[in-house]
Amino acid sequence: MLKYLFMLIFLTPLCFMEGLWWVIHSMFYLMTYMFMYNFILSPYSCSLSYLFGCDILSFGLILLSIWICALMITASGSVYQHSFYGGLFLFMVVMLMIMLYCTFSSLSLFSFYLFFEGSLIPTLLLIMGWGYQPERLQAGVYLLFYTLLASLPLLVGLFKIYNNYGSLYINMLLNIDLMNIMFYFCLIMAFLVKMPMFLVHLWLPKAHVEAPVSGSMILAGVLLKMGGYGLLRVFNLVSTLGLKYNFMWIGISMVGGFLVSLVCLRQMDLKSLIAYSSVVHMGMVLGGIMTMSLWGLESTYTLMLAHGLCSSGLFCLANISYERLGSRSLLINKGLMNFMPSMTLWWFLLSSSNMAAPPSLNLMGEIGLLNCLVGWSWWSMIMLMLMSFFGAAYSLYLYSYSQHGMIYSGIYSCSSGYTREYLLLMLHWLPLNILVLKGDICMLWL
Numbered sequence: 001m002l003k004y005l006f007m008l009i010f011l012t013p014l015c016f017m018e019g020l021w022w023v024i025h026s027m028f029y030l031m032t033y034m035f036m037y038n039f040i041l042s043p044y045s046c047s048l049s050y051l052f053g054c055d056i057l058s059f060g061l062i063l064l065s066i067w068i069c070a071l072m073i074t075a076s077g078s079v080y081q082h083s084f085y086g087g088l089f090l091f092m093v094v095m096l097m098i099m100l101y102c103t104f105s106s107l108s109l110f111s112f113y114l115f116f117e118g119s120l121i122p123t124l125l126l127i128m129g130w131g132y133q134p135e136r137l138q139a140g141v142y143l144l145f146y147t148l149l150a151s152l153p154l155l156v157g158l159f160k161i162y163n164n165y166g167s168l169y170i171n172m173l174l175n176i177d178l179m180n181i182m183f184y185f186c187l188i189m190a191f192l193v194k195m196p197m198f199l200v201h202l203w204l205p206k207a208h209v210e211a212p213v214s215g216s217m218i219l220a221g222v223l224l225k226m227g228g229y230g231l232l233r234v235f236n237l238v239s240t241l242g243l244k245y246n247f248m249w250i251g252i253s254m255v256g257g258f259l260v261s262l263v264c265l266r267q268m269d270l271k272s273l274i275a276y277s278s279v280v281h282m283g284m285v286l287g288g289i290m291t292m293s294l295w296g297l298e299s300t301y302t303l304m305l306a307h308g309l310c311s312s313g314l315f316c317l318a319n320i321s322y323e324r325l326g327s328r329s330l331l332i333n334k335g336l337m338n339f340m341p342s343m344t345l346w347w348f349l350l351s352s353s354n355m356a357a358p359p360s361l362n363l364m365g366e367i368g369l370l371n372c373l374v375g376w377s378w379w380s381m382i383m384l385m386l387m388s389f390f391g392a393a394y395s396l397y398l399y400s401y402s403q404h405g406m407i408y409s410g411i412y413s414c415s416s417g418y419t420r421e422y423l424l425l426m427l428h429w430l431p432l433n434i435l436v437l438k439g440d441i442c443m444l445w446l
Contacts, residue, residue: 198256
């Protein structure tokens, strides 16, 4: 595992050299393919080094991280064109990638915590340095304090476990079952905020709306998945308490998912709509994890990968419109079919993936989650029906409002997409729909 880490560390000096933007960009893609050839399907930790190892769960998420980071640089062409601190921007992306790589491949819960929190810093600097509106300072503070406040109990809980058992290695804690309810809340609260669960989701739309496109992509694509990954890792420590108390979180995430999908239907801001739809999807993912059933854990993983690609692609689309029109409001972004006809196809493909239409990976994940939640309790069917219906409704609303109708009268020129943008969208959509053909890899990771 260290070879990829060294590759990333040695990329950092290149960020500040003149004219190496596209070199670093290509190195990220190269790294994706190198990592892909290291294919890991084992449920046990393989390719072990001092603190790092990789099983199939971390393999998928690390691969997603490298891929999204490569796409972030592709999407941020405007930073390069306007020479807006390009070197520093690349440095932030590489640092963020190092943090994510270490988070997902940590074998010790303490190093996992360290890098889990460390990934906040580059994200915060991305939002504050390259965001669009002055409100980005407030968004950054929200992001920082929500996450840090919930993470402190986690740290205390980990120290207590270390005090009691003398180890924090994940594979050494397999047979431990903690019976203290304080442990239960300490260990999972940080991840619930990171997911984000309904009621503690307020930082997410704020952060998304103020972040630059690269910040939104990495937030939606990978940082929300860290919550799910953390829950999957710590739940074997509190499994008995989980079976007893998880109904609370499932209830909150189901009802919350429905309420947030109603909120989506009232959004006028493109990015805000996509950000709230992330909360809905993560609500389903959280419900799946909390059932602690085989179906739930498998489909959670699938939907996390699918949502990472799909949501990230939608943020790219919103940004493409924003760069042309200078606004993200749906009152101005309408009739885009007349303005950029060829981009409408990508709007359609990604919106349909967002509402879990076949053949996307979202569909596979959601079918598994429906199965496990209905198996867990028959009553959850009501909320799932509402969530699925309104999920389709807001995806349709997003697509039809932005593409159809009369074009905004303030636009006088017609503009097409760049090849870079079409390539960027294809690289989001293709893996999302090709991975279904090898769905067993995404599902049977247990």
